[in-house]
Amino acid sequence: MSLGLGIYSKQSRSLPADALRPPGALKEPDFLGACLRCGLCVRDCPYDTLGLATAGDDVNTGTPYFKAREVPCEMCDDIPCVVACPSGALDKSLINIDDARMGLAVLFDQENCLNFQGLRCDVCYRVCPAINQAITLEHRSNQRSGKHAMFIPTVNSDHCTGCGKCEHACVLEEAAIKIFPLSLVAGKADDHYRMGWEEKSQHGSSLVAPDQEHLYNLPSGQRYDYDKEGLIFEENSSGEAIQ
Amino acid sequence: MNSKAYPGQEAIIANGWWLANRWLISRRLSQVGVLGLFLIGPWFGWWFVEGNLSSSLILGILPLSDPYVFLQSLATGHWPETAAITGVLMVVSFYLIVGGRAYCAWVCPVNLVTDAAFWLRDRLGLGGASSLSRKTRYWLLGATLLIPVVSGQIIWELVNPVSMLHRGLIFGFGAAWVVLLAVFIFDLFVTRRGWCSHLCPMGAFYSLLGTHSVIRVRADNRIACNDCLDCYKVCPEQQIIRPVLKEADKGTGPVIDSANCTNCGRCIDVCAPNIFHMGLRFNNKVSVNTNRSDRSNHSSGVEVL
Numbered sequence: 001m002s003l004g005l006g007i008y009s010k011q012s013r014s015l016p017a018d019a020l021r022p023p024g025a026l027k028e029p030d031f032l033g034a035c036l037r038c039g040l041c042v043r044d045c046p047y048d049t050l051g052l053a054t055a056g057d058d059v060n061t062g063t064p065y066f067k068a069r070e071v072p073c074e075m076c077d078d079i080p081c082v083v084a085c086p087s088g089a090l091d092k093s094l095i096n097i098d099d100a101r102m103g104l105a106v107l108f109d110q111e112n113c114l115n116f117q118g119l120r121c122d123v124c125y126r127v128c129p130a131i132n133q134a135i136t137l138e139h140r141s142n143q144r145s146g147k148h149a150m151f152i153p154t155v156n157s158d159h160c161t162g163c164g165k166c167e168h169a170c171v172l173e174e175a176a177i178k179i180f181p182l183s184l185v186a187g188k189a190d191d192h193y194r195m196g197w198e199e200k201s202q203h204g205s206s207l208v209a210p211d212q213e214h215l216y217n218l219p220s221g222q223r224y225d226y227d228k229e230g231l232i233f234e235e236n237s238s239g240e241a242i243q
Numbered sequence: 244m245n246s247k248a249y250p251g252q253e254a255i256i257a258n259g260w261w262l263a264n265r266w267l268i269s270r271r272l273s274q275v276g277v278l279g280l281f282l283i284g285p286w287f288g289w290w291f292v293e294g295n296l297s298s299s300l301i302l303g304i305l306p307l308s309d310p311y312v313f314l315q316s317l318a319t320g321h322w323p324e325t326a327a328i329t330g331v332l333m334v335v336s337f338y339l340i341v342g343g344r345a346y347c348a349w350v351c352p353v354n355l356v357t358d359a360a361f362w363l364r365d366r367l368g369l370g371g372a373s374s375l376s377r378k379t380r381y382w383l384l385g386a387t388l389l390i391p392v393v394s395g396q397i398i399w400e401l402v403n404p405v406s407m408l409h410r411g412l413i414f415g416f417g418a419a420w421v422v423l424l425a426v427f428i429f430d431l432f433v434t435r436r437g438w439c440s441h442l443c444p445m446g447a448f449y450s451l452l453g454t455h456s457v458i459r460v461r462a463d464n465r466i467a468c469n470d471c472l473d474c475y476k477v478c479p480e481q482q483i484i485r486p487v488l489k490e491a492d493k494g495t496g497p498v499i500d501s502a503n504c505t506n507c508g509r510c511i512d513v514c515a516p517n518i519f520h521m522g523l524r525f526n527n528k529v530s531v532n533t534n535r536s537d538r539s540n541h542s543s544g545v546e547v548l
Contacts, residue, residue, distance in 0.1 A: 032397060034323070036297045038297040052410065061402075084300075086327040087326075088327075
């Protein structure tokens, strides 16, 4: 029986991709050891976002979770769910709700997203509590019409809390933007990777000394400043830049 | 077959219906009352108590936490916050006084299920001895505290019928009724008092917690025993009665100080000669003639619960 329990516990360890933990939740394995299944966070959630998993759900029995498409997290400033947690399964060191990382929004279905068709839906961008930070609109030329711009909703993981407002608001029958657990969608660059331009600005000058003289065969009227500006169009005699 | 229709019949004739049922009635009131306190919040919006038996907040101030789930959490390597620690200390000190397994008899919602199964089993005359050891629960308790050390998560709460029933009533059941039905059927057909007295690791934990608890059932008047066996029939932990009643000559004192006594008080109800009473664990000496003086303690112990 104990062995069975052990195996059962391993099975129920994984969280389904559409189930999100409350803000401040410890990482999933730690959370399952810390949560007392008391539901005090559920009680103090003013928007009835949170619920406790029941037996038969695909979430660990008795633990709190929410599904963004149904009711997203409203990101209360006082984070009552974290305050209510008696055990520390929701980490009290989370004081600013903007630092919460419940998941990460991913606009995964580019074939159905209306903005990707060149339309101005923008709903996910508009409802985002961190508008212009967590979701920005990146301009791209519309190849279909040949003359319009596309405004591509782009998630920035530095700011996305995973609250799920975008997934909840997506106008499509099935949302094209969804919140996924960070463990599933957040990539990680190797520790030894160095971005040349970052290193260079940190250092204040070129890291290769002396800086290599580049020889470019540039058209007349153009030169290259490899320290600062890059490609420079020199002004012609009439004072206009040669394009 | 016994000539009596049911245990306690003689007590009703001798002491009246109320005295022969007062502990049972008080206990039901306590069980339903505790449940009610948790339910009036979600049902009527009066939040006297928030949370559930695993952890709760009384009047928005006083935290209470179940020491068993707390221990499981500790076993995973998580160090809980002050609220949970305070809550556990509250609960532990309460049960150190009233008796660890008083939780089982007076608070636990599953007791209503298993008592119902026992009642039906008795009614249907279902017998059948089971070889299941009453020590099984301690093995289970050990397992539920060891597996978290390895797996890093609380596992008993995945299936614990106690928290499932209580949480289910307050927050929504899901498929938890399957577990409760299993417990009911197990108690009805497989083993007499199977769940609470043989398997439940939570009861096992509370029994260990109450090993030295203060309030106890006493049998100071044991010389008056007329061997009717009624107490034995109603007791969920039958094995604990005999030594106290019959082994005074072996030096066993009048206090039922087994950790597994749930302080349910049903033996007090059904005893026509009024051998038992609720009292304290102290003064557990073998003495034939102490019954008069000890019975004067009677009321002081009764009111505490």
